[in-house]
Amino acid sequence: MHPLDEATRLERLDRERLAARTSTLYTNINGPFGGFTAAVLTRAVMEDERRQGTPVALTVNYCAAITEGPFEIAAREVRTGKSTQHWSLELAQGDRIGATASVVCGQRREVWSHHPATSPAIPPYESVSRFDIQGRGGWVSQYEFRFAKGGIDFTPRDPADLRAPVSLLWMRDHPERPLDYVSLASMSDAFIIRAFVVRGVMTLVGTVTLTTYFHADEAALKEQGAAPLIGHADAAIFTGGFADQTAHLWGTNGKLLASSTQIVWYKE
Amino acid sequence: MHPLDEATRLERLDRERLAARTSTLYTNINGPFGGFTAAVLTRAVMEDERRQGTPVALTVNYCAAITEGPFEIAAREVRTGKSTQHWSLELAQGDRIGATASVVCGQRREVWSHHPATSPAIPPYESVSRFDIQGRGGWVSQYEFRFAKGGIDFTPRDPADLRAPVSLLWMRDHPERPLDYVSLASMSDAFIIRAFVVRGVMTLVGTVTLTTYFHADEAALKEQGAAPLIGHADAAIFTGGFADQTAHLWGTNGKLLASSTQIVWYKE
Numbered sequence: 001m002h003p004l005d006e007a008t009r010l011e012r013l014d015r016e017r018l019a020a021r022t023s024t025l026y027t028n029i030n031g032p033f034g035g036f037t038a039a040v041l042t043r044a045v046m047e048d049e050r051r052q053g054t055p056v057a058l059t060v061n062y063c064a065a066i067t068e069g070p071f072e073i074a075a076r077e078v079r080t081g082k083s084t085q086h087w088s089l090e091l092a093q094g095d096r097i098g099a100t101a102s103v104v105c106g107q108r109r110e111v112w113s114h115h116p117a118t119s120p121a122i123p124p125y126e127s128v129s130r131f132d133i134q135g136r137g138g139w140v141s142q143y144e145f146r147f148a149k150g151g152i153d154f155t156p157r158d159p160a161d162l163r164a165p166v167s168l169l170w171m172r173d174h175p176e177r178p179l180d181y182v183s184l185a186s187m188s189d190a191f192i193i194r195a196f197v198v199r200g201v202m203t204l205v206g207t208v209t210l211t212t213y214f215h216a217d218e219a220a221l222k223e224q225g226a227a228p229l230i231g232h233a234d235a236a237i238f239t240g241g242f243a244d245q246t247a248h249l250w251g252t253n254g255k256l257l258a259s260s261t262q263i264v265w266y267k268e
Numbered sequence: 269m270h271p272l273d274e275a276t277r278l279e280r281l282d283r284e285r286l287a288a289r290t291s292t293l294y295t296n297i298n299g300p301f302g303g304f305t306a307a308v309l310t311r312a313v314m315e316d317e318r319r320q321g322t323p324v325a326l327t328v329n330y331c332a333a334i335t336e337g338p339f340e341i342a343a344r345e346v347r348t349g350k351s352t353q354h355w356s357l358e359l360a361q362g363d364r365i366g367a368t369a370s371v372v373c374g375q376r377r378e379v380w381s382h383h384p385a386t387s388p389a390i391p392p393y394e395s396v397s398r399f400d401i402q403g404r405g406g407w408v409s410q411y412e413f414r415f416a417k418g419g420i421d422f423t424p425r426d427p428a429d430l431r432a433p434v435s436l437l438w439m440r441d442h443p444e445r446p447l448d449y450v451s452l453a454s455m456s457d458a459f460i461i462r463a464f465v466v467r468g469v470m471t472l473v474g475t476v477t478l479t480t481y482f483h484a485d486e487a488a489l490k491e492q493g494a495a496p497l498i499g500h501a502d503a504a505i506f507t508g509g510f511a512d513q514t515a516h517l518w519g520t521n522g523k524l525l526a527s528s529t530q531i532v533w534y535k536e
Contacts, residue, residue, distance in 0.1 A: 056510050057476065057531050059370065061327075061354050063349075064347050064349065078365050078368055079331035079365055083509065086365075086368065088356070088368055097346050102370065102477070104329060106508070106510050106533070108507075108508030109508060111508070111509050111535070112506065112534075113507045115506070115507070116432065116433050116466070165384050209324075213531055215504075215507060215510075215512070217507070217508050238380065238382040238383070239381040240379070240381070240485050242374050261479065261481070261529055263324055263325050263481055
């Protein structure tokens with residue numbers, strides 16, 4: 001079983017409630033990797049027999065630190081219409097709510113389509129060297145990264161000479177795994193914190209809220225399979241202790257598979 | 269009283285519940301303007317005595333058509349930490365949930381700040397002619413629009429000769445109104461549907477989910493006052509009946525005040 005499938009395994013308690021536990025693999029400094037939380041909440045909807053359609057949008061609000069161990073997910077079907085289905089979810093450890101989320105599923109149909117955006121130019125996968133995780137544990141070691149721009153490089157910079165907040169890379173699950181909505185949810189958070197890229201230093205940070213839009217239908221996921229994705233991340237503003245981050249995940253064929261935004265709290 | 273304040277007026281029923289009603293001004297073809305719904309939900313948090321900090325992020329999920337008349341908002345304080353406060357909201361008409369929302373408030377502090385993004389080049393406000401609403405009712409008449417690019421122009425286009433999904437404009441409340449989080453929430457949805465711009469035709473559409481990040485603190489809102497904002501909207505992909513839309517609202521001083529993304533369902 002792939003580590004992501006093992007990590008996000010759910011046990012159904014009743015119609016609305018599921019049990020799961022944090023993973024020792026998809027971890028961050030202060031608890032589970034945000035992408036793991038996004039993935040397990042997406043999986044809760046994917047595995048629900050009430051689900052109609054496939055995920056179109058996901059918002060996860062990271063309310064409190066999640067501690068190592070078991071947690072429960074409550075998944076409420078708020079409204080099912082002809083085109084969309086709305087879910088509200090909560091992840092809790094006892095009385096403490098660690099995350100809230102909303103998932104929108106949609107009935108995708110063969111209608112007019114148009115793809116004005118184009119994937120960023122990046123050297124071929126084989127020509128970009130693989131990022132050496134150098135014994136780093138945690139979520140970073142669950143991915144293969146090949147940075148063409150804005151890689152992991154902790155060299156403090158002069159405040160007058162900051163680096164651009166942009167990363168461009170090839171990325172995929174490690175070990176390889178056919179792409180699905182669960183891995184896409186996780187991967188939409190698998191970018192380095194923009195402030196680290198800009199400043200070259202680690203500071204205390206935490207994702208506050210993450211919104212991911214899934215543009216890939218099931219055929220597009222199948223077409224992509226386990227091939228590497230093109231990832232692009234950027235940020236517009238860091239102010240008052242809150243920064244934005246935007247991310248795009250492109251398929252090998254140049255199609256946009258997912259886009260994502262998040263707000264990151266930073267201490268200093 | 270400004271129409272937006274009149275339209276979003278709330279009556280407190282108890283600690284968690286508020287009563288309001290749809291507006292005859294901020295309307296769309298099939299119910300309230302999505303920006304109105306975003307605004308009234310933001311106001312519900314703004315007016316709550318339990319609020320700590322100012323809004324950083326808002327996600328609204330449009331679950332079902334809201335019919336003309338009264339509705340109730342339930343606002344639940346999910347978790348209040350040192351830096352952030354998480355809210356879950358529901359807008360209902362009887363048993364029918366019209367919208368769910370999450371709001372994150374943040375304690376903004378004087379820390380490192382950085383603004384790598386720059387506002388798009390646009391001709392001066394005075395030099396761009398004001399869009400003539402030509403007797404159009406509804407939400408469009410509640411705003412002043414001065415389109416430098418991608419205006420309202422319903423001239424059907426050849427499928428091989430589509431227009432770019434980009435709009436660039438000066439915009440503000442009409443009548444003028446000092447900017448606050450409530451108006452910023454509404455304005456983040458006050459862009460024409462991207463498919464209309466691209467195709468030059470109106471089709472059946474509806475916003476499914478909207479996420480807005482507020483980058484402005486209260487000082488930045490005050491500095492902007494009632495001056496016109498620079499608005500920029502774009503889209504990356506239209507597929508399977510769901511399209512994305514991104515929007516940025518910039519202050520007169522070049523600062524990013526809010527950024528927003530949404531998924532729009534389209535029928536054909």
